[in-house]
Amino acid sequence: MHETSASHAAHQHTAPTSFIRKHVFSLDHKVIGKQYYDLALVAVFIGMGLSWLMRIHLGWPAWPIPLLDKLSAVGAPGGVMTPEYYLSLMTMHGTIMVFFVLTNAPFSAFGNYFLPIQIGAEDMAFPRFNMMSFWTIFVAFIVMMTAFFVTDGPPIAGWTSYAPLSAVGGDAGPGMRLGQTLWAVSIAIFCISSLLGALNFIATTLDLRTKGMSLARMPLSTWAWFVTAVIALLAFAALLPATILLILDRTAGTSFFIPAGLVLSDKLQPHSGGSPLLWQHLFWFFGHPEVYIAILPSIGIVSHIIPVFARKPLLGPRAAIGCIMATGFLSYMVWGHHMFVSGMSPFSANLFSVPTLFITIPMTILTLLLIGSVYGAKMRFTAASLFCLGFISVFISGGISGFFLAQPSIDIYLHATYFVVAHFHFVMAVASIFGVFAGTYFWFPKMFGRMMNEGLGKLHFWLTFIGVYCVFMPMHYLGLAGNVRRYSAFTDDYLIPLIPVHKFITVAALLTGAAQFIFLFNLIWSRFKGPIASENPWEATTLEWSTTSPPPFDNFGGRHMVVYHGADEYGVQSSDGKDYIMQTSPEKVPAR
Amino acid sequence: MGRLFAVVVTVITLLSVSFFVMHTWWMPVDISTTGPAIDHQLEETMTGSGLLFLGGQLLLGLFVWQSSDKNPARKIKIFPGGANPLVAAAIILVGIEILTLTFVGSKAWAAVNLVPAAADSLHIDVQAEQFAFYFRYAGPDGQFGGLHPDKIDDGSGNYFGLDPANDVAARDDVVVGSLVIPVNRPILLTLHSKDVGHSFYVPELRIQQDFVPGIEIPVHFTATQTGKFEIVCTQLCGLGHYNMKAYLQVMSEADYEQWLKGQEGQ
Numbered sequence: 001m002h003e004t005s006a007s008h009a010a011h012q013h014t015a016p017t018s019f020i021r022k023h024v025f026s027l028d029h030k031v032i033g034k035q036y037y038d039l040a041l042v043a044v045f046i047g048m049g050l051s052w053l054m055r056i057h058l059g060w061p062a063w064p065i066p067l068l069d070k071l072s073a074v075g076a077p078g079g080v081m082t083p084e085y086y087l088s089l090m091t092m093h094g095t096i097m098v099f100f101v102l103t104n105a106p107f108s109a110f111g112n113y114f115l116p117i118q119i120g121a122e123d124m125a126f127p128r129f130n131m132m133s134f135w136t137i138f139v140a141f142i143v144m145m146t147a148f149f150v151t152d153g154p155p156i157a158g159w160t161s162y163a164p165l166s167a168v169g170g171d172a173g174p175g176m177r178l179g180q181t182l183w184a185v186s187i188a189i190f191c192i193s194s195l196l197g198a199l200n201f202i203a204t205t206l207d208l209r210t211k212g213m214s215l216a217r218m219p220l221s222t223w224a225w226f227v228t229a230v231i232a233l234l235a236f237a238a239l240l241p242a243t244i245l246l247i248l249d250r251t252a253g254t255s256f257f258i259p260a261g262l263v264l265s266d267k268l269q270p271h272s273g274g275s276p277l278l279w280q281h282l283f284w285f286f287g288h289p290e291v292y293i294a295i296l297p298s299i300g301i302v303s304h305i306i307p308v309f310a311r312k313p314l315l316g317p318r319a320a321i322g323c324i325m326a327t328g329f330l331s332y333m334v335w336g337h338h339m340f341v342s343g344m345s346p347f348s349a350n351l352f353s354v355p356t357l358f359i360t361i362p363m364t365i366l367t368l369l370l371i372g373s374v375y376g377a378k379m380r381f382t383a384a385s386l387f388c389l390g391f392i393s394v395f396i397s398g399g400i401s402g403f404f405l406a407q408p409s410i411d412i413y414l415h416a417t418y419f420v421v422a423h424f425h426f427v428m429a430v431a432s433i434f435g436v437f438a439g440t441y442f443w444f445p446k447m448f449g450r451m452m453n454e455g456l457g458k459l460h461f462w463l464t465f466i467g468v469y470c471v472f473m474p475m476h477y478l479g480l481a482g483n484v485r486r487y488s489a490f491t492d493d494y495l496i497p498l499i500p501v502h503k504f505i506t507v508a509a510l511l512t513g514a515a516q517f518i519f520l521f522n523l524i525w526s527r528f529k530g531p532i533a534s535e536n537p538w539e540a541t542t543l544e545w546s547t548t549s550p551p552p553f554d555n556f557g558g559r560h561m562v563v564y565h566g567a568d569e570y571g572v573q574s575s576d577g578k579d580y581i582m583q584t585s586p587e588k589v590p591a592r
Numbered sequence: 593m594g595r596l597f598a599v600v601v602t603v604i605t606l607l608s609v610s611f612f613v614m615h616t617w618w619m620p621v622d623i624s625t626t627g628p629a630i631d632h633q634l635e636e637t638m639t640g641s642g643l644l645f646l647g648g649q650l651l652l653g654l655f656v657w658q659s660s661d662k663n664p665a666r667k668i669k670i671f672p673g674g675a676n677p678l679v680a681a682a683i684i685l686v687g688i689e690i691l692t693l694t695f696v697g698s699k700a701w702a703a704v705n706l707v708p709a710a711a712d713s714l715h716i717d718v719q720a721e722q723f724a725f726y727f728r729y730a731g732p733d734g735q736f737g738g739l740h741p742d743k744i745d746d747g748s749g750n751y752f753g754l755d756p757a758n759d760v761a762a763r764d765d766v767v768v769g770s771l772v773i774p775v776n777r778p779i780l781l782t783l784h785s786k787d788v789g790h791s792f793y794v795p796e797l798r799i800q801q802d803f804v805p806g807i808e809i810p811v812h813f814t815a816t817q818t819g820k821f822e823i824v825c826t827q828l829c830g831l832g833h834y835n836m837k838a839y840l841q842v843m844s845e846a847d848y849e850q851w852l853k854g855q856e857g858q
Binding site: 360371 | 593594597601604608612616618619620630633637640642644645648651652655656658660666670671674678681682685686687689690693694697698701704741742746786788791793795798800801803804809824827828829830831832833834835837
C-alpha cells in the first residue's frame with residue numbers, strides 16, 4: 001500500500017513528445033542513465049577487443065591478426081602489430097576501460113537511473129546539467145575514438161600519460177603528435193562532464209529526498225553513489241587543470257611538466273623549468289580516488305542486492321556507511337603509493353604507506369559485513385546474486401595484493417610488474433564489473449519492463465567467474481618472477497621461460513571475453529523478447545520497486561512517496577503474509 | 593547452485609595458494625645486502641595476507657554452502673553478535689597485520705633509501721635514454737666531467753654530453769654500455785635521464801628506481817655474488833621500451849680492476 005499526497009506533484013518539466021527530446025536530448029534521468037549504460041557497453045566491448053589483440057600478440061607475437069591491418073596499415077603491417085602499436089592499443093584499452101566503462105557504468109549509468117527513484121524524487125536536481133553531462137561525455141568519447149584514425153595512431157604513453165613522454169610532442173615517438181593531444185582534450189572534456197554529474201548527484205541526494213527518507217534510510221547503493229559523487233567532485237577538479245596544463249605544454253610551448261636540457265630525436269627541447277613529478281602528483285591525486293570512484297558504487301550495488309536475495313538485512317548497515325565514507329576520505333591521502341619508485345623523497349613513502357594500509361581496515365570491515373550477511377541466509381541463487389557472491393570473492397583476491405603494494409620496501413620489487421596488473425584488475429576492474437553485472441541482472445526488469453534470461457545469466461556467471469581467475473591469478477606469479485608490465489614482447493633472458501604462462505592467460509582471456517557475448521545477447525534479446533516483468537519481481541523493499549516497470553516519466557505517476565522504514569526489512573512477517581516490508585508501507589515492523 | 597559456488601571458490605582458493613606455497617614462480621635469488629630484509633618482509637606479508645585470503649574465501653564458501661540448504665523448516669539466522677564481532681575482528685586482525693608490516697617494513701625501506709651511501713662507495717653515473725642505458729666511471733683522476741645536454745651526440749658516442757675539449761675532468765671518463773662492478777663493495781649510482789622517464793630494475797638486487805628527467809637520483813647497493821644479471825627498464829618510455837636493457841656484471845675485485853684498466857686504456 002502506498003501513501004499518496006493529495007496535492008499533485010508539480011513535476012519540474014513536462015513529458016516530452018518529440019522523438020528527439022524523448023530519446024536523444026532527453027532531460028529524463030532514466031533515459032540519461034540508459035544512455036550512459038549504452039555508451040559504457042559500446043566502450044567495454046571496444047576495450048575488451050583491444051585486450052584480446054594485446055593478449056594474442058603477447059602469446060603469439062608473430063601471428064598475423066586478421067583485419068588488424070585494415071584498422072591500421074602502419075601499426076599492424078600484414079596484421080602483425082608493431083611494438084608501438086601494441087602500446088597504442090594498451091593506452092586506449094586502459095583509458096577506455098577506466099574512464100568510459102568503470103566510471104560510467106556503475107556510477108553514472110545506474111546512479112543516474114536509480115538514485116532519484118531510490119530517494120523518491122521525480123528527477124535529478126538539475127535535469128539540464130544532467131543532459132549536458134551525458135552529451136559532454138559523448139563528445140569526449142568521440143574525440144578519444146578519433147585517435148584511432150589519425151595518421152600517427154593513438155598515443156603510446158599509457159592511461160597515466162606520464163610527462164615528459166606525453167608532453168614533448170612528436171619527438172617522443174609515434175602516436176605522440178595529434179593522438180596524444182586528442183587524448184588530453186578528451187580527458188579534459190570528460191572531467192567537465194564528471195564535475196557536472198557529481199554536482200547533480202550531491203544536490204539531488206541532499207535536496208530531493210522524499211518525506212521520511214532520512215539519510216539513514218537511504219539504500220546502500222544511494223549512499224555509495226553519493227559518497228562517490230563527493231570523491232569525483234574533488235578528483236576531477238584536480239585532473240581537469242592537470243590536463244589543461246598538459247595541453248598547453250603540448251601546444252602552447254609552456255613547460256609545466258618539462259624540465260630543461262632534454263634531448264629527444266637528437267633535438268635539444270626548447271623547454272625549461274617544469275617538473276615531471278608535478279604531473280605524477282596531480283594525476284595520482286585524481287588517480288587514486290578514481291579507483292574508489294570505480295569500486296564504491298559496485299560495493300553499494302552489491303550491498304543493496306545481497307539482502308534481497310539473502311532474504312535478511314545487511315549486517316551493520318551503519319558500519320558499512322561509515323566504512324564507505326572513511327574510504328572516501330582516506331582515498332585522498334594515499335596517492336603517493338603509486339610513486340614509491342618515482343624519486344620523490346623517500347621519507348614521504350612512509351607517509352603514504354600508513355594511510356594506504358589503514359584503508360584496508362574499512363575495506364575489510366565491508367567485506368566481512370557482506371560475508372556475514374550471507375551467514376544463515378536462505379539464499380535465492382539468481383544471476384544477480386551469484387555475481388554479488390562472485391564480487392565478494394574477487395574483491396578479497398584483489399584487496400589482498402594491496403597489502404604488498406602498500407609497502408614501499410616490497411613495492412620496489414613488485415612495482416611495474418604483472419603483480420600490479422593482477423591487483424588493479426581484480427580489485428577495481430573485475431570487482432567493479434561484477435557489480436555492474438549484478439546490477440544489470442537485478443535492475444534490468446525495472447529499466448526495460450522485461451526479465452532477462454536466468455539460465456543464460458548463470459552460464460555467463462560461471463564462465464566469467466572461473467575465467468577471470470584463470471586470467472588474473474597467474475599474473476601474480478608473473479609479477480613475483482619480475483615480469484615487467486607494458487612490454488610488447490618478452491625478449492629478456494629471464495622473461496622467456498614465463499611465456500607459456502602468458503599463453504595460458506591469452507587462451508583464458510579469449511574464452512572469458514567470448515563468454516561476454518552471451519551477456520550481450522541476453523541483454524539485447526531480453527530487451528525485446530524477455531517475459532514481461534512485474535512491478536516487484538525480486539520481492540524487494542526499496543522505492544524503485546514501488547512503481548511500474550519501467551517507471552513512468554515522473555517516476556511515481558504523480559504520487560508523493562512517503563517512507564516509513566529503512567531499506568532492509570527482510571526476514572520479517574508482514575501482515576499480508578510476506579517476508580518483507582516495503583519502505584513505503586506504514587506497517588510497523590515486528591521484532592525479528 | 594550454492595554448493596557448486598562453495599566448491600568452485602574453495603578449489604580456486606586452494607589452487608591459487610598452492611602455487612604461492614610451492615614457489616612455482618618466484619623471485620630470483622637475491623644478490624644484495626639489503627635484499628634479505630625485503631625478502632623477509634615479503635614472506636611475512638605473504639603469510640599474513642595469505643591467511644586472510646584463505647580465511648575470507650573459505651568462510652564465504654562455507655556460508656554460501658549453508659545458505660543454500662533448502663530445508664523449509666530452517667529459520668533465517670543473523671550472524672552471532674551482529675556486526676560488532678566482525679568489525680572488531682577486522683580492526684584487530686588487520687590492525688595488527690598493518691602495524692607489524694609498517695614497523696618491520698619501514699626498517700627494510702630505510703636500509704635501502706634512508707641510509708646514506710658508504711663514504712668509500714664506488715660512484716658510477718648512469719644515463720638512460722630511449723632505449724638504452726649508459727654507465728660512466730670517473731677514470732684515473734676520480735673526477736666526473738660536467739654534463740652539457742647540448743653536446744649530446746649519440747652518433748659520435750657522446751651519450752652524456754661531455755666536453756673534453758674544454759673540460760679536463762671529462763677527458764678520462766669511461767663510458768660503457770654495461771654496468772660492471774666489484775663484488776662486496778658499496779656502489780653508488782646517480783641516475784639521470786636524457787629524454788623521458790625510465791627505470792632501473794634488477795630483480796636480483798631487489799632494486800627498482802625511476803629515472804626522472806630534470807633530477808638526479810642516487811641509488812646505492814652492495815652486490816654479494818658475482819655473475820651476469822639483466823637490467824631492464826620498467827617505466828614506459830616509448831616504442832622500444834620492451835627492448836631497453838643492459839647487463840650488470842658483478843666481478844671479483846681483481847677482475848674488476850683489470851677490466852677497468854682495459855677500459856681506461858682505450
